[in-house]
Amino acid sequence: MSNTPSKAAAAVATPLRRRAALGALGSISALSLLACGGGGGGGGTAATSTSTTSTTLLGGLSLSEGALSPEFTPATTSYTASVANATGAIAFSPTLADSGATVAINGTAVASGVSSGGFALNVGDNSFNIVASKGGVSTSHTVIVKRAPPTLSADASLKALSISTGSLSPAFAAATTSYAVTVANSVTSVTLAPTANGSGASIKVNDATVASGGASGALALNVGNNTLTVTVLAQDGVTSRVYTVTVVRAVATATASGDATLSALALSSGTLSPAFASGTVAYTASVANSVASVTLTPTATSADATITVNGSAVKSGGGSAGLALSVGSNVLSVVVSAQDGTHIITYTVAVTRAAAVSTDASLSALAISSGTLAPTFATATLGYTASVANSVSSVTLKPTSSASATIKVNGVATASGATSAALALSVGSNTLSVVVTAQDGSTTRTYTVIVTRAAATLSSDAALSGLTLSSGTLSPVFSASTTSYTASVINSVATVTLSPVAGNSGATIKVNSATVASGATSASLALNVGSNTLTVAVTAQDGATSKTYTVVVTRAAAVACSVIPEETAGPYPADGSNASSQTYNVLALSGIVRSDIRGTLGSSTQVGGVPLTINITLQNVNNNCAPLAGYAIYLWHCTREGAYSVYTESSVNANYLRGVQPTDANGVATFTTIFPGCYAGRMPHMHFEVYPSVAKATTASNKIKTSQLAFPTDICTAVYAAASGYTASVRNFSSISFATDNVFSDGYSLEMTSLSGSVATGYVANVTVSIAV
Structure with missing residues (x-):
């Protein structure tokens, strides 16, 4: 290095050297430049680029609701998407691949990268045409958005029901479908006002359509029982429910000849509900399973009236014959006929007989979460054992019984077929109990499971x-x-x-x-x-x-730190500066502050290559080489094939092998990447810029240092010879040296990285960068 000119001298000579380099490289064909990926580091030789016109104008498209099918690619022109009926409008967010292009949706201009206004959606298919244009060239993409039809309600219940005269008995409830009303003889007609609970439901009263919440027409009443029906048909046109109102109109006079009412009605078992009243004609009662029959004792208001119970004549005040009851509901009828033979009133009593109470306190199944029951479970076997390893500190039991029985596991209620709470196990024997109580509340059966937990085994694991x-x-x-x-x-x-x-x-x-x-x-x-x-x-x-x-x-030994040389950022920095006639800026992207730079933001795909972790220690020569914490380093380099992102794809949407990291308390910024390739005319290298903070690392105008990192030739030779994907680098590396490199030829000792590792396991690079601040 004694014959190498100083950096100061090199700075004066740089324009001449760069021009010479341009002249020397002028003979390299355009095909050679393209084959090596455009070159990212060397002087001005790669600053000249050939501009081509792309027909890929639309680079991205997303929807405010739903998802495109298939996923968007510029080459695919037709898409579909589906949204719920509740979605009445949709917005689009188109992204242009060419900053000079424009885009319109159904003729409405939309800005690139922002959401359009909402477009109204009809039920069914809605077609949208997205046209991107530039200089007379346009591309068109079609999106069919299907809006689902509304869901039809299956609710056929009433929310309210009222009668113009008298009161419903019992009081209205949506789930109750039978009612009775008593009115005076002077009431010759009534109206019903039903209100549907479900939207879109239709209502008929005695087969005449009535609007929900409105009153029916006048419903004529005969003396005695009058059955009025309210039929509700749900919006789905299938589900229906019928409510009945039995209106009892009193006789014209109090004379005995026309009186068909009861003055009393008694049931031999159970209790009438509601309590008997002469004007109430419908009753219910419940009896135990042991009650196989009941009798009714009706008393007529008029001594001249006649009575039948379930079709058999009964004297007023006398008891009927025994009326057999099935399990479940049994409707008993009391028909009272007045002396005049015209007026008749029917009273009904719906008697519900309970099902037989079970005495079954057995299990039909029993399972344990760890270990195996011995013997195999059988309903009649009450005692079991199981063994588990020491590592099992608790188990659960899963008992199954008849639906009417109740179960407790170790005293805690557990539903049939459900898993119990965790049951802690001590080392040794643990007795677990499952107590089953039959429906009758008195019959019980206890199953026991004795679980033996093994003693701890001392581990021989010393790893x-x-x-x-x-x-x-x-x-x-x-x-x-x-x-x-x-x-x-x-x-x-x-x-x-x-x-x-x-x-x-x-x-x-x-x-x-x-x-x-x-x-x-x-x-x-x-x-x-x-x-x-x-x-x-x-x-x-x-x-x-x-x-x-x-x-x-x-x-490392202590060394006097020296300021790292200022080097060119090359033609592909993508830092907002003007390079290769472009001002791309990945520093403005959300997520660019990242340690692992092997992939594009938002993508799980990574570029191939030998793994490389690089630790850059930043220090200040103006403060005794103290570490600089809180600064930011922007690092970028080429792929193993020698290509740079952004410029290769002409879009910041592909931004692999670029990232920003802050320096920690020791001044260290760490990146995970790949070993760079070698392209024609340059030694393998990486570019970096130093910024005073992450907040400032958003545009090149804020940078305080630009330089490059070099790699030992022996490591480069080993990687290119043994690793896949570096085929072109072998040829290019054999034709270049530090002496002929247009950046490192004037010295590179302060830019050289120190590496450890291998092609098989990857490498770790360390380098100290000194700046003056």
């Missing part, structure tokens, strides 16, 4: 499941079976800590002979300049098995 180093990066990446590691740190790192995690919780750990709890951080471990061997000794729970892990940490 670590995790190991982290406070500074530097372990090489290779930690694996429980790998016991030897290396790491490198800068000179300013005088101590480190280790955080080991045991594979088994019963193991003990010592770091450099000092005990450290699993998952905890060790005390600070002093580092000498050079190699330092740290040990992590793990002793298994059994006290006999052990394993020792070693970490050899190399602390």
